[in-house]
Amino acid sequence: MKKQVEIKQTVERYPNKQFQKLAAYFAPGILVLIALFQIAIAGTGRLSPWKGGGFGMFSTIESPSTRIVKSYLGTSRGRIPVQVPGSFSKEEERIRTKPTQQACDGLAKLLMEGVWVPYNMVSAQQQYLQDTDSSSSSLNKALAELNMVRLLPPDEKSDQQIQLEYVEVICYQVRMDSDQNRLFLEPIITSHHNAH
Amino acid sequence: MRTKNTTGSLGQAGVFERFRSGLSALMASFDILKLEEQAAILTLPLLMLYVQAKWYVEIPVVALCVMGLIFHTIRHSAYFWFALVCFMAAGIYFSWEVSDNHKYAICYWCLSIFFIKWMKAGEAELRTSARLLLGFIFAFAVGWKLASPDFMNGDFFQYNFLFDKRFSGKFELIGLLDPQILEKDLIAQKALINYGSNLSTVNILKPEGWQTMAVALAWWTIFLEGLIALCFLLPERIRLAGMGDYLLMIFIASTYVVAPVIGFGWLLITMGVIGCKPERRKTRFLYLAVLLLLLLFRLPWVRVVDSFSRPGQGIEIAISLFK
Numbered sequence: 276m277k278k279q280v281e282i283k284q285t286v287e288r289y290p291n292k293q294f295q296k297l298a299a300y301f302a303p304g305i306l307v308l309i310a311l312f313q314i315a316i317a318g319t320g321r322l323s324p325w326k327g328g329g330f331g332m333f334s335t336i337e338s339p340s341t342r343i344v345k346s347y348l349g350t351s352r353g354r355i356p357v358q359v360p361g362s363f364s365k366e367e368e369r370i371r372t373k374p375t376q377q378a379c380d381g382l383a384k385l386l387m388e389g390v391w392v393p394y395n396m397v398s399a400q401q402q403y404l405q406d407t408d409s410s411s412s413s414l415n416k417a418l419a420e421l422n423m424v425r426l427l428p429p430d431e432k433s434d435q436q437i438q439l440e441y442v443e444v445i446c447y448q449v450r451m452d453s454d455q456n457r458l459f460l461e462p463i464i465t466s467h468h469n470a471h
Numbered sequence: 472m473r474t475k476n477t478t479g480s481l482g483q484a485g486v487f488e489r490f491r492s493g494l495s496a497l498m499a500s501f502d503i504l505k506l507e508e509q510a511a512i513l514t515l516p517l518l519m520l521y522v523q524a525k526w527y528v529e530i531p532v533v534a535l536c537v538m539g540l541i542f543h544t545i546r547h548s549a550y551f552w553f554a555l556v557c558f559m560a561a562g563i564y565f566s567w568e569v570s571d572n573h574k575y576a577i578c579y580w581c582l583s584i585f586f587i588k589w590m591k592a593g594e595a596e597l598r599t600s601a602r603l604l605l606g607f608i609f610a611f612a613v614g615w616k617l618a619s620p621d622f623m624n625g626d627f628f629q630y631n632f633l634f635d636k637r638f639s640g641k642f643e644l645i646g647l648l649d650p651q652i653l654e655k656d657l658i659a660q661k662a663l664i665n666y667g668s669n670l671s672t673v674n675i676l677k678p679e680g681w682q683t684m685a686v687a688l689a690w691w692t693i694f695l696e697g698l699i700a701l702c703f704l705l706p707e708r709i710r711l712a713g714m715g716d717y718l719l720m721i722f723i724a725s726t727y728v729v730a731p732v733i734g735f736g737w738l739l740i741t742m743g744v745i746g747c748k749p750e751r752r753k754t755r756f757l758y759l760a761v762l763l764l765l766l767l768f769r770l771p772w773v774r775v776v777d778s779f780s781r782p783g784q785g786i787e788i789a790i791s792l793f794k
Contacts (some may be wrong), residue, residue: 295591299583299597299600302579303606306604324615328567328575330608330611335619356666358666449660453685460670
């Protein structure tokens with residue numbers, strides 16, 4: 276009796292076998308829809324073909340790993356190139372995967388809002404004794420000549436904050452010219468953010 | 472009267488026969504299972520090993536997979552597969568732009584199993600779904616390659632042969648790439664991409680015949696993948712469709728020895744096994760053999776081979792493999 280009820284419910288739910296056969300096509304259909312969507316986004320929004328469900332991996336050099344984000348701080352000392360700090364690695368990854376003006380502007384704003392200080396090398400002993408020896412002084416001088424700066428973590432204090440005039444973020448695509456045997460950088464997106 | 476050699480040959484034949492019958496019994500124990508059960512057994516370990524490394528995906532998916540492997544009533548439930556799809560889809564949704572394509576593919580496969588179970592469709596529908604997924608994956612892959620100028624002119628392969636360690640290490644080992652050329656090119660690449668560099672272009676060196684090899688490989692890839700797509704999208708009653716399985720195995724074995732993306736290879740094999748007709752036992756067995764081969768590709772065989780080429784340092788290198 277129970278089995279008859281189940282069969283009846285199944286028949287009512289799936290009136291005919293043709294409908295059950297459609298079960299084979301739903302997932303492939305969704306694959307096709309999402310892949311077409313990814314193609315559209317890649318064509319208009321420069322999404323890397325390697326991502327987004329379009330199955331374009333290993334089809335082009337344009338993978339996130341061949342896109343480079345370079346950032347520069349405009350200061351009174353001049354234009355200082357800086358490595359994107361690890362705390363913004365997610366934003367950087369998003370730019371490399373899908374470089375948009377909005378994403379680049381967002382990273383530039385985050386870099387502008389950070390506190391940047393000169394890169395000093397002070398040993399733990401010196402910090403404890405609040406003493407500077409000659410070797411450390413010369414090392415700090417060398418670093419100052421290199422114009423190296425770092426983003427101050429939130430839990431650190433410093434009175435050596437560098438005033439920023441602007442921040443520039445540029446995403447490049449590495450390209451290969453096999454005829455001339457060279458690699459070159461092609462700029463994709465540039466963001467220039469001035470201090471208020 | 473039997474001679475010693477004949478006895479030896481008979482002995483060897485006996486060992487071979489025993490081995491063959493053992494393999495046959497092994498395969499029979501797998502073939503006797505329902506297709507949905509086979510799909511579950513092949514898919515759940517794959518999910519456990521290659522799920523997205525996000526806590527809200529990894530923890531529930533692995534937990535569900537463990538429960539599914541232990542309790543067959545759980546893995547037979549359509550809602551079990553629906554739950555897996557939901558967690559994996561959440562992981563993709565929150566990072567859709569950066570998610571790898573094989574994460575999407577695994578999700579579609581689990582979705583396929585869910586629909587088959589939920590709508591109480593049969594094994595034929597599961598096979599059709601597996602074949603269509605394979606066909607469309609390769610169709611889109613070929614489409615992208617045909618549409619990419621840097622693939623068609625060989626730039627993609629040339630770039631990766633030099634700068635992707637998965638390729639350059641192996642090419643160096645078999646003597647196709649001079650280590651000095653590789654070193655100079657890596658220095659050039661680093662000089663270009665370094666954050667503090669003002670360079671916008673660098674010159675690189677390439678071995679002789681590199682471009683020809685890259686273009687030939689590009690066309691071979693398009694030919695192979697295009698044929699695979701066609702075979703899996705054609706109805707099974709067409710004879711050409713049967714070739715798809717062997718072409719897929721060739722693709723997996725030749726591609727993943729160089730670039731071992733094991734999760735994707737495992738998924739392709741799973742769909743290949745499920746997409747096979749039940750009477751094609753040898754083909755299904757070959758698929759599973761390729762799966763084992765794929766897993767063995769992860770061994771550091773480049774370093775092993777390298778250790779043989781340096782007899783004096785072989786022992787040191789061998790020991791370093793285990794550290």
